[in-house]
Amino acid sequence: MPAPKKPKRLPALSFDHFFTYAELTDFVGKLAKARPDLVTLSSLGDSREGRPIHLLTITDSATGPAEDKPAYLIHGNIHAIELSGTHAALATCRQLCADHPKSDLLKRVAFYVVPRINPDGAEFAVTTSGTIRSRTDRSLREPNTLYQEDVDGNGLILTMRQEHPNGRFVADPKDRRLLIRRTAESKPPFYRTLPEGMIHQWDGTDNIKVEGRNFDWNRNWSYDWQPEPAQHGAGDFPFSEPEMRALAEFVFGRDNIFAVLGYHNGPNAVLRPPSTGADTDLDADDVKVMQDLAEIGAKHTKFPVIPVVKYRRDYQRDINLRGHFHNFGYHHLGLFVFEFELGMLLNSAGMKTKDDIFAVKSHQDYEAQIRRMMKWWDRQKKRAPIFRKWTGFEHPQLGRVEVGGLLKKHLAGPTLGDLRRIAAGTYKFTLAHAGRHPRVVIEAPQAEAVGGDVYRIRARVANRGEFPTHVSKKGRGLRRLKGVRVDFVPAEGVELLSRVGHHSLGHLAGVTDGRQLEWFVSAPGDGRTLCELRVSGGTGGNATARIPRP
Ligand SMILES: [Zn+2]
Numbered sequence: 001m002p003a004p005k006k007p008k009r010l011p012a013l014s015f016d017h018f019f020t021y022a023e024l025t026d027f028v029g030k031l032a033k034a035r036p037d038l039v040t041l042s043s044l045g046d047s048r049e050g051r052p053i054h055l056l057t058i059t060d061s062a063t064g065p066a067e068d069k070p071a072y073l074i075h076g077n078i079h080a081i082e083l084s085g086t087h088a089a090l091a092t093c094r095q096l097c098a099d100h101p102k103s104d105l106l107k108r109v110a111f112y113v114v115p116r117i118n119p120d121g122a123e124f125a126v127t128t129s130g131t132i133r134s135r136t137d138r139s140l141r142e143p144n145t146l147y148q149e150d151v152d153g154n155g156l157i158l159t160m161r162q163e164h165p166n167g168r169f170v171a172d173p174k175d176r177r178l179l180i181r182r183t184a185e186s187k188p189p190f191y192r193t194l195p196e197g198m199i200h201q202w203d204g205t206d207n208i209k210v211e212g213r214n215f216d217w218n219r220n221w222s223y224d225w226q227p228e229p230a231q232h233g234a235g236d237f238p239f240s241e242p243e244m245r246a247l248a249e250f251v252f253g254r255d256n257i258f259a260v261l262g263y264h265n266g267p268n269a270v271l272r273p274p275s276t277g278a279d280t281d282l283d284a285d286d287v288k289v290m291q292d293l294a295e296i297g298a299k300h301t302k303f304p305v306i307p308v309v310k311y312r313r314d315y316q317r318d319i320n321l322r323g324h325f326h327n328f329g330y331h332h333l334g335l336f337v338f339e340f341e342l343g344m345l346l347n348s349a350g351m352k353t354k355d356d357i358f359a360v361k362s363h364q365d366y367e368a369q370i371r372r373m374m375k376w377w378d379r380q381k382k383r384a385p386i387f388r389k390w391t392g393f394e395h396p397q398l399g400r401v402e403v404g405g406l407l408k409k410h411l412a413g414p415t416l417g418d419l420r421r422i423a424a425g426t427y428k429f430t431l432a433h434a435g436r437h438p439r440v441v442i443e444a445p446q447a448e449a450v451g452g453d454v455y456r457i458r459a460r461v462a463n464r465g466e467f468p469t470h471v472s473k474k475g476r477g478l479r480r481l482k483g484v485r486v487d488f489v490p491a492e493g494v495e496l497l498s499r500v501g502h503h504s505l506g507h508l509a510g511v512t513d514g515r516q517l518e519w520f521v522s523a524p525g526d527g528r529t530l531c532e533l534r535v536s537g538g539t540g541g542n543a544t545a546r547i548p549r550p
Helices: 021-034 084-097 120-127 242-252 283-301 325-332 352-356 363-379 418-432
Strands: 037-045 052-059 073-077 108-115 146-147 159-163 169-172 177-181 191-195 197-200 255-262 269-272 306-307 337-341 386-393 398-404 439-449 453-461 485-492 503-506 512-522 531-536 543-547
Touching: 021 037, 021 052, 021 084, 021 120, 052 084, 052 242, 073 084, 073 418, 084 108, 084 146, 084 255, 084 418, 108 337, 146 191, 169 191, 177 363, 177 386, 242 531, 255 418, 269 283, 283 306, 283 418, 325 337, 337 418, 398 543, 439 531, 439 543, 453 485, 453 531, 453 543, 485 512, 503 512, 512 531
Parallel strands: 073 108, 073 255, 255 337, 269 306
Antiparallel strands: 037 052, 052 108, 146 197, 159 191, 159 398, 169 177, 269 337, 386 398, 439 453, 453 512, 485 503, 485 531, 531 543
16 A cells, blocks of 8 residues: 555643543554555454454555565553553554654564464443453352442442451551551451452352452463462363454464564563573573563663563562463563563552562552552543542442442553553653564576576575574574575576576574575576575575566
8 A cells, every 4th residue: 555645633631531342442443544555454353242352553555565575463452451561562553654764764664563372351330440351150059159240320440348347457647548468556447348249149248259250461461370279260171262262263273473572561660581490501601692582662761671580579489470471571482571561650649660669568559559550540640540439339238338449440551641651651662672673685687698598597596684584592403494596587588507497595693694695507598587595494584586687
């Protein structure tokens, strides 16, 4: 699709609220319509509830289709309530378009962006503020189990608190909006808390479970996958979740993906592998490159760089996440893979991931941070509605409760104002990471008459990008990352005299690795073309050259 004479204005990306699925669909549709020469909107497949999972393919179509270029994959919002990821991914999509053609990146690289890999979970979170990880299984309703629901009809799923002699919470004397842990000195009333919802086949006892089976799709990737109970949320088998399977099939259906990035919400950080074990389990040179790239991310976002295993509170042991994205991306795709934890409201309120959030030693420390956050929030001019007043309600099963408290969807991320700035930083990281793409080219293709009908054809096939075609050391041995192949396709009536026509070059290192190739042909006719050279394989993109008769 050629560039429109006067490209339409790009749709504005408002950072004033999280998008519903309908709003997301509207935005990506408008972006694709504004720049049909750059953006192709398609679907990875349907979510479990039947929502198409939007995929944006972004590249300058005038310089060839996406599948012929090295490609960078971004996904966001795998966890339902981590809605910031969708906005960050969309900001990258929009900025790539805005920066073209001032930046020539889209002439050489394609971006595959899935802004919301979990549209069902996100819709639940954005419309109700209810909390699930990726998905819960509500088909198997278990007795004495509470399923989240908007019981009082105000459109939101909040927290229910109810006076109870065994209640673990009391109202915070320093901020009556909050609940804090009860201690031996606490004065009544004592509260028990539950998410707003209805209890399936309740036997009237205090033993109430919350939700059924919980799925965490960031434990459903194939590397080192372990079933429950070894890994909570794992699902039944790697890629058992249809949304994740759609993404896996997409990735393994393409040779050209050289980088992957995921967006999450947690205490702000640039996460890099490993998800289990230690750096020494990875190739040492790969760790250096990953750290180096992650520090670029840190520079642009002011986030700390943290290997996934160390993404934990100070007092906790290293976390070993099975079936996790980073280990999958490194060990199964052979790529340098990153996740941005885009932050939480605590970060926006001034608390730092390492010095504050991970440094807590007790419930009291944590409660002090929430209190501090509320004070900060009270001072803000422009405020998201993060708190709902505790309001009495006659629950059909529990009787008198109060419904209210903090809205999880706002706590889970930075303010949207902060997110705009953060997304500008992660975009710069993506440009730096993408700028290192491998790039396989055909140089100096030429033919020379050597007597009679015989011609000598020469060309150099080289990788002029920074990454090798196998990207990481780990990737060198993986069958997924194919070596570079040169197909020699003679024109009609042209006969190859050399013993070898096609060449398998294997992988090419970055920048300086090139092979001089030579063929002899006999071309008795007077056709204008002698042959075509087609270069494919590796992650460095495809190239073709038509060799004319000299
Ligand atoms: Zn997450």
